[in-house]
Amino acid sequence: MTEDPATLTLDLDGWEGPLDVLLALARNQKVDLKAISILALVDQYLRFVEEARAIKLELAADYLVMAAWLAYLKSGLLLPRDPEVEPNPEELALRLQLRLERLSAMREAGARLVARDRIGRDVFPRGAPEGLRTQRKALWQAEIYDLIAAYGVITARTRPVMHFVAQREVMTLEAALERVGRLLGITMEWRTIETFLPPAATGVFRKSALASSFVAALELAKQGRAELRQQSPFAPLYLRTPVEPRA
């Protein structure tokens, strides 16, 4: 520590980085930030960093980076300007000044903000409010149609399905087996399956007789008691007694 007002105490815990230090140094110039001497500011900062090193205080890297940048800025400001160098040193100095102004403005704004009449410190809400309670009550809605349609759905979904076949004439497989087997013995010629059906069969009974006779023919063929022939799919189906019954 020194008596020099331009020198800051080297308690680094108190500083939030190089910009913070620069702002404090700039404030020590006791002029509007717009009018600060950037050269003086650079010298003050470099002295601050040197002193820190002199007492072997370990400085964070960003303080050293700022020191190097400021040393570069200083030389740029002092030496004759090289028009090739962009950005030029005056521009860099102006940018630094603008940054310091902005940090300073926000620091002051923050101080004014926390100094306002704050709830819980300066002004107080009611200590024991009764509280407002809104009980939300659902007003459930459903229409009679929804209700019966739902029941219809459940019923359709879960009732056991029963099919009633009303008075349909059928030829059973047993009857067909007996009839086809008996008729096969009458002749040795190929005959279409239709000739094996009862002559009186019409309508659904005929369909039933055809289906049963077909299954009967397959069964008889399996037993070696019939031979089947069909030229192509859906072509007439022929049956006859095997010429040489298989074993």
Place this chain on the structure above:
Amino acid sequence: MSAPDPVVRAVEAVLFAATEPMTADAIRTHLQGVEVRAALATLQADYAGRGIELVKRGERWHFQTAPDMAHLLRRTHEEPRKLTRAGIETLAIIAYHEPTTRAEIEAIRGVGISKGTLDVLMEAGWIRPAGRREVPGRPLLYATTPEFLAHFGLASRRDLPGIDDLRAAGLLDPVDLAFERIDSDAEVEVSDEED
């Protein structure tokens, strides 16, 4: 309001911010010995007839909302809500089969029901517990209420369409079809609500 004197203002602020009713002595201590009784009387008169009043309970003073405003502190807000499919199906089963148990409802629906579903129907006032069935486990029975009949515009449960009526109305169509119809109904309702 009149602009009150400083002691009245101080007592007013202290009582307002207090978390508990305070005795006159406690207020005085708080205000570094200022006499507060006159101020309390003034405040009580100031607030007479307002939405807030200053009251003395035993030896303690506190602000409270005027008793005739108490109903404002608790408000019931009704929100129309649509029953879920589980809700409407459960209600339909109870209506057609009452009194019935939860297990029966589940057997008929073919899906389990959550307790919440029955709760919602009870909250709506459409079903009620109706004793227990005297079988092992004594399961609770559910039945519909007069409110149920009133809501659905039915004179009695016999007014519910029977299975034959449902079939005639096409409501026993293959399940897929019926589901589609319900789904599209639901969509229409949603878009109505958005309007």
Place this chain on the structure above:
Amino acid sequence: MSAPDPVVRAVEAVLFAATEPMTADAIRTHLQGVEVRAALATLQADYAGRGIELVKRGERWHFQTAPDMAHLLRRTHEEPRKLTRAGIETLAIIAYHEPTTRAEIEAIRGVGISKGTLDVLMEAGWIRPAGRREVPGRPLLYATTPEFLAHFGLASRRDLPGIDDLRAAGLLDPVDLAFERIDSDAEVEVSDEED
């Protein structure tokens, strides 16, 4: 005090009983649609100069003790959380620049923000995430909350101390923008001189 009309009494009772500041709309909803704006103005006038006042912070209204009563009340109440300098500056930067990103806060302060700083401000309920900026990386934006306005006694963000002056001086603009403006002003001046 004058005996107020029923709507004024109702609004008074509701705001008095409420645990949080309420918008005029919320009060109207609570009172089932009664128009409350005139009543709020009446109440605000009724309480002017008393130990309690009705204030509007952002869009929300609440009763609180008069600021000049602070000395009487402070010692019974615990100090609200003490903010660090980093916390205060970060809050100020967000309030004066909102919505703003973490990178912008760091650019102004010249140091990184430790994670805890934003957390503390969010936990206090004073800042909130406010979407993302649609630039590469889509950084999160931060803005202040209605609680921030209420806590710091601000009627709106326009009420932030000195915000008009700061804006007029360009001190809320980024350095780049300010620099460009100064640069172009300088050029204008140069051309003026040439005239």
